[in-house]
Amino acid sequence: MPQQVRTWVLTPKTKPTSQVPDTLKADVERKAKKLVETLLKPKYIKPPPKSPEFNYIIDIWTKWHRHYFYFGATYASPGPTAISPTFESKFARLEFVGGRRFNLSYMRHTGRWFELFSRLTLDECLQRVGDDGYFLA
Numbered sequence: 001m002p003q004q005v006r007t008w009v010l011t012p013k014t015k016p017t018s019q020v021p022d023t024l025k026a027d028v029e030r031k032a033k034k035l036v037e038t039l040l041k042p043k044y045i046k047p048p049p050k051s052p053e054f055n056y057i058i059d060i061w062t063k064w065h066r067h068y069f070y071f072g073a074t075y076a077s078p079g080p081t082a083i084s085p086t087f088e089s090k091f092a093r094l095e096f097v098g099g100r101r102f103n104l105s106y107m108r109h110t111g112r113w114f115e116l117f118s119r120l121t122l123d124e125c126l127q128r129v130g131d132d133g134y135f136l137a
Contacts (some may be wrong), residue, residue, distance in 0.1 A: 019100040020067050024122075027095070028069055030063045031126055036071075039130045044073070053080035058086070069094040069102075071129060091133045094125050106134045 010056040040060045048056065059074040071092040077085060093113055094102040104125045116134060117125070129135045 009131070009133060018067060018096055020064075020096045022097075023063060024100060028063075032069070035126050035130055036060050036062060040071075044136075048076065048078075050074070052077065054079075055087075067096040069096070071135070076099055092129050094122075105127055 002118055005135055012080045034111075044057050044060065046056070048058075054075050057073050058076045061072050061074065063070055063072070068069045070089040070090045072088055074088050077087060089107070093105045093107075095105065095115075097103055097119060101121065102125050103115050104117040104120055105115045108114045116132075117128060120128070
């Protein structure tokens with residue numbers, strides 16, 4: 001039986017992530033909360049239908065995880081075959097890339113994030129989340 005030949009392979013290091021400054025985190029949370037309360041909730045949260053058959057949005061929220069800032073929605077699932085009465089789904093992601101800049105992505109139907117815009121300012125990101133059809137809750 002021949003011996004197995006082993007070779008060395010160069011594995012590139014992963015890109016180091018930048019730490020988000022606390023002041024920037026607070027600024028992002030404040031501005032995003034204002035966007036959610038003034039634009040997204042009035043636009044997407046409606047009273048429950050009289051005879052609900054389909055899922056509908058009951059809340060829109062935001063949260064930080066490492067250097068990502070997410071927008072998400074909580075849905076009510078009223079049908080008789082529902083696994084759970086509610087579920088959550090993220091619909092937009094801001095990735096901090098340094099220098100008060102963010103990459104903006106949306107969640108595709110495949111369950112993967114797709115980056116649409118690179119190196120935007122916070123205000124540009126929030127404007128796109130509020131106006132662009134890709135970021136529909």
